[in-house]
Amino acid sequence: MTLSERLYIANNVYVLYPRFKEILAAIDDCHHFSNLKDEPECLFLKGETGAGKTTILKSYARNYPRYQTPDGTIVPVLEVTIPSPATVKSVVTKLLWQLGDPAYDKGTISNQTIRLIGLMKDCGVSLVFLDEFQHFIDRDSAKVLKTVSDWLKDLILDTKVPVVLIGLPEAETVFQFNPQLSRRFANRHNLSPFSWEDSGREFRTFLHAVESQLPLIEESALAYEEMALRFYYASDGIVAYVMKLIRYGTHLALKYGQKKLDLNVLANAFEKYVKADKPYKKNPFIDSDFLNEVKDASLYAPSMTMVGATSQKIKLKKKTTRASDILHK
Incomplete structure (x- = not known):
C-alpha cells in the first residue's frame, strides 16, 4: 500500500458508535414514516461545535445520492447550510440553488417559494437537512428571526416533506418564540461530547x-x-x-x-x-x-x-x- 493510499485511509476513518447509530435511526424514522402521518415528522439535532453533527448529516445523505433520469435530476435528500444572516430571501435562494434552479435568485419571495415547492416535488425530495439552525437568531441583537421561522413552518406544511434542523444548543431558543414550529420539532436529540x-x-x-x-x-x-x-x-x-x-x-x-x-x-x-x-x-x-x-x-x-x-x-x-x-x- 502506498503512502498516499494510507493517508487517504487515515483521513477517511469513520466510526459508527452507539450514539451516532441512535440518531441516524431517528432520522431514518422521520424520513420513511412521515408519509404515514398527516404532518411530516421533523427532528432537531443540537450539539456543540465539533460534536459530529455535520458528520451525521453527511453520513445519512451519502446513502441517498442525487441521480439523473430521462425526466431530470432526482434529489432524495436535500442538504443546505443556512446562510448568515438568515432571511427568507437568502434561505429560499440557497434551497433553489441546491436544486439546480438556473434562476435561483430571481423573482419575489412568493414566486421563489412557489418555484421551490414545485421543484421539490419534481426532484423527488423526501427529506431536507438544514444545517447551522442558529443562524435563525440574529448574531448582533440576539433576537429570533421570526419571519424566516414562520416561513419554514409554512414550507413544511405545503410540501409535507420532513425537515431535520441541525445547530448549536442556543438554536433551541427559536422554538421558545415560535410554538407552532416547536411543536413540529418535538423530536429532539442532543449530541453531547463524550464524558x-x-x-x-x-x-x-x-x-x-x-x-x-x-x-x-x-x-x-x-x-x-x-x-x-x-x-x-x-x-x-x-x-x-x-x-x-x-x-x-x-x-x-x-x-x-x-x-x-x-x-x-x-x-x-x-x-x-x-x-x-x-x-x-x-x-x-x-x-x-x-x-x-x-x-x-x-x-x-x-x-x-x-x-x-x-x-x-x-x-x-x-x-x-x-x-x-x-x-x-
Missing part, C-alpha cells in the same frame, strides 16, 4: 474502534486508560479534536516511517491543531502533570486517586491488559 463516566468506557471504546481502522503496523494502545485520558483532556471529549489529533498524528507517523502513534507525534499534533483553540491547556502528550490543572480529578478519572495533598502529582494507573480485553469483555 469520562465508567472510567471513560464509551470514549475508550470509540478510540479502540478508530485505531482498528488506522493504516499503521503496530498497536498504538489509544484505548489504554492512561493514553485515553490524555486524549480526553486534550479534546474535552469532542470528536473533532480527537480526530484531528489522530489524523495528523498518523500523517506524521507515516511520513517519518514510524509503526505506531507515540507521544511525540501526538504532542506535535496537539500543538498544531488543538493548542490554538485551548491555549490554557498543557500539552498532555508531553506533560504528565496535566491532571493537576483539573479542579475535580474524579470528573476525568474516578478510578484514579490523589496521592497526599492536593498539590501533589496525580499518578496514573498502569494497565497491562489489552484495550480490546478491557472494552469487549
Whole structure:
C-alpha cells in the first residue's frame, strides 16, 4: 500500500458508535414514516461545535445520492447550510440553488417559494437537512428571526416533506418564540461530547474502534486508560479534536516511517491543531502533570486517586491488559 493510499485511509476513518447509530435511526424514522402521518415528522439535532453533527448529516445523505433520469435530476435528500444572516430571501435562494434552479435568485419571495415547492416535488425530495439552525437568531441583537421561522413552518406544511434542523444548543431558543414550529420539532436529540463516566468506557471504546481502522503496523494502545485520558483532556471529549489529533498524528507517523502513534507525534499534533483553540491547556502528550490543572480529578478519572495533598502529582494507573480485553469483555 502506498503512502498516499494510507493517508487517504487515515483521513477517511469513520466510526459508527452507539450514539451516532441512535440518531441516524431517528432520522431514518422521520424520513420513511412521515408519509404515514398527516404532518411530516421533523427532528432537531443540537450539539456543540465539533460534536459530529455535520458528520451525521453527511453520513445519512451519502446513502441517498442525487441521480439523473430521462425526466431530470432526482434529489432524495436535500442538504443546505443556512446562510448568515438568515432571511427568507437568502434561505429560499440557497434551497433553489441546491436544486439546480438556473434562476435561483430571481423573482419575489412568493414566486421563489412557489418555484421551490414545485421543484421539490419534481426532484423527488423526501427529506431536507438544514444545517447551522442558529443562524435563525440574529448574531448582533440576539433576537429570533421570526419571519424566516414562520416561513419554514409554512414550507413544511405545503410540501409535507420532513425537515431535520441541525445547530448549536442556543438554536433551541427559536422554538421558545415560535410554538407552532416547536411543536413540529418535538423530536429532539442532543449530541453531547463524550464524558469520562465508567472510567471513560464509551470514549475508550470509540478510540479502540478508530485505531482498528488506522493504516499503521503496530498497536498504538489509544484505548489504554492512561493514553485515553490524555486524549480526553486534550479534546474535552469532542470528536473533532480527537480526530484531528489522530489524523495528523498518523500523517506524521507515516511520513517519518514510524509503526505506531507515540507521544511525540501526538504532542506535535496537539500543538498544531488543538493548542490554538485551548491555549490554557498543557500539552498532555508531553506533560504528565496535566491532571493537576483539573479542579475535580474524579470528573476525568474516578478510578484514579490523589496521592497526599492536593498539590501533589496525580499518578496514573498502569494497565497491562489489552484495550480490546478491557472494552469487549
